Amino acid sequence: VNVDQNGLISLKGKSGVNIFIDDKPTYLSGTDLENYLRSLPASALEQIELMTNPPAKYDAAGNAGVINIKTKKNKIAGFNGSVNLSVNQGELTRSNNSVNLNYRKNKINVFGNFSYNLNNSFTDLDLNRTYKNPDNSPKYFFNQNSYFKRHGNTFNAKAGVDFYQTEQTTWGFVFTGMSRISSQVNNNTSNLLNAIKQPDSVIKAENTDLINYKNAALNLNYRHNFGKEKGDITFDLDYLTYRNQTDQNYYNYSYFPNMQLKSQDLLTGDLPSDIDIYTAKTDYSKPINKWWKLDAGLKTSSTKTNNAANYLYTINGNTTVDYDKTNQFVYKENINAAYVNMSTEGKRLSVQAGLRFETTVSDGHQLGNMMKPDSSFRRNYNSLFPTAYLSYKLDTAGNNVIGLNYGRRIDRPYYQDLNPFYSPLDKFTYYVGNPFLKPAFTQSLELSHTFKSKITTTLGYSWVKDDVNETIEIVNGTYYSRPANIGRGTVKNLSVNADLDLTKWLSTHIYTELANIVSKTEFYTGFLITNGTYFRLNSNFQFKASPTWSAEASFRYQTKFSNVQFL
Template sequence: DIYSLKADYSQPLSGGWKLDAGAKSSYTKTNNVADYFLTVTDETKADYDKTNHFIYKEAIHAAYVNTAREGKRWSMQVGLRAEQTVSDGRQLGNAVKPDSAFRRTYTGLFPTAYLNYKLDSAGNHSITLDYGRRINRPYYQDLNPFISPLDKFTYYVGNPFLLPAYTHNVQLSYSYKGRITAGLRYSSTLDDTNETIEIVDGTYYSRPGNIGKTTILSGMLEGDLPLRKWLQVGFYSEVTNIHSETDFYTGFLDTKGTYWFVQPNFRFTFPKGWTAQIDGVYQTDITASQFYLLKRGRLNAGVSKKVSAALTVRAAVNDMLYTGINRGIINNLANTEANWRNANDTRTFTLAVAFRFGKAISDLRKHNQNSAQQEQNRVRE
């Protein structure tokens, strides 16, 4: 159950300034029950070691104030948000396990600042500097302490003691006519939530855990350019360095690595309503705390024909070379070496026929009309 109440206020001020303020309260309750049974020689009994009942309640109260001004060359914005969170968790007992409960209360301040300057009077060239501190709370399911068997040797375990992650972000970017953007970003996160793997008596336990400190430094370049009347080229590329430090099951964990990510696309326009697109994605090896993700990529292509103003036919092939396979190595395991390979059905062919009936209906679920969106995003699909 998720309930939310939100109020916002906006007031124009003299000198081109604008003031915004508001408050929000949200209430969440999850009630999770898992019953496990053991059947031996036609006799079924409750498995109290895995059977569980967990109730989690959370209340978040927040208030913010924000002021902004937009001039001919300069644009700026400064804001501050205050939040208080009160959470209660209760794990009900059973025939072999007693009740247990916890309460956690924490308050935080989250400043933001934004500055943009147009380098020329036409506004073709501009630079932007922004800073923000944010909080990322765990998924509700990750707070659930249930033990869920994935296979004979692997169990997923929730973690009710997960802490929220706090991140400082600083980004400097340059833009040319809104078509080409280059930027540098630095972020420092405390208690980032990530999957961790522990081996106990030959059994793998996968659980979410807090990574002490994660520092990210990246540079990016993106753009969307018309090279010809019949060819539009878009691209995004970044180089990122990740450094993680935390206490771990096998001792202190200190990992760092740099990876490259690129995502180009080519869009073609032909006579008589024909269009086509070729796009792809590629990343090099990534070091992410306990995990080492091996390089992978994907190549896609599609073509479409606009038969009439109302009828369009599309055909597409995804992952043509079948290279979008997740592979990696799990490090820092006690006396164990482990790797994984997930080969999903990513190579597909689709054929679609679209017929347009009258005017398109706009989506009514806008951000300002759904004050519980942040809480809903913490529910896994």
């Protein structure tokens, strides 16, 4: 797993990871997902499952696969709990603190987790752009230094109850909530130079984003076991709601080369965002005979998002509504799914095969204003997602195991990426959504060898259709970034994952990966092919000085590599 400087999560060289919490998708992406994961207290986590080709039971979304984060459930009778305090001090301070409580008696189990996260971070960014004439000679130059400083306070709460009606039947209810108040301040200086690099003007900006983010989730679940060899069934009903309010104030001061003030302007933004998601699903599992097991299930989900952007533009004391940036975007999506999976496990050979069917219906509507008309789109598509797994023990002890797996997955556009309005990052940089985005599809094949359950070597190959990446357009010196289906791509990787006990007091986890990424992008009348290879090494060492004292040291290295960037 790799997380880049922008918070983008990738798994074995591929982006588009679907994050699950206790087998339930988070429905988050980008910065929202990054902030949510940062706020999870480590003390509440029990296990993290990495699945590059997850079984048909899981949603097909996520081209790179699924990361399933499982939280702890205390099984000790009576009342018990724990308190965890953590402070990290670098150039800025971070803190993660939590309280875990549990009460279990007879047929009732009540649990709760409450946490507070303080997150401070910064980014120092330099941008250099060269604008050219049709004959490729320099037209002018743009140099910018930006310093981003972020501050966030996040409160998490999780509470639930399990009622064990009988030994075969369990009811459960879970509430999860989060509240985050954060800010981002971006102070930048932009220097514009003419063709011979003489100063033309200087623009200083003070950009502030104040963000108030809340989400809540309710889950009602039912589990019933029909008895030995008769199978079990589960039902889950979920409601998730996300509310976000962002207030923007972007001040810009333009100066002549001698630093005499030329003009000043202010862009004020009011950006409310609402997301509501309803899901219902059922899973059934039953042994067919003493060799084969059947798993099947149904799921439906309904999503509605409502995003608005209200901008005022003030220049030299005169304020007007900025209709070019002001808009409202409403998006609805319904996904229905059914799956079946067969599996068998012998003394040496294990086989699993599944098929998932998903149908997607979506509607997007951008409300117009005095300067822009209404616009809308509708999509309807069906997809099949097969999965297959083979595992064979080369010896009776199972010290050497060969595995082969295949899967097909989908990466649907994130709701915000479909919104066609212009979102400013600064005076010269905008992010623009793309309502014409199509889903990307990935097929993956992996061959692996595992030695004594400690060292796993994997050779993987995947190919992507309608891959989504950033595209760049520069109009009158302003940089517009938007997502687009850029073409096709392949990822080839070789990885080694090892857990080793070096001594009684020293153990290590080492992950190495060599990957090659090729993208074939449609470029005007031809194709642009990029070919990049990188090597990555992640290592973690655990020192046990005594039963009560331990220490850890981590090392991470990655080479640079070429990747596609469409102009």
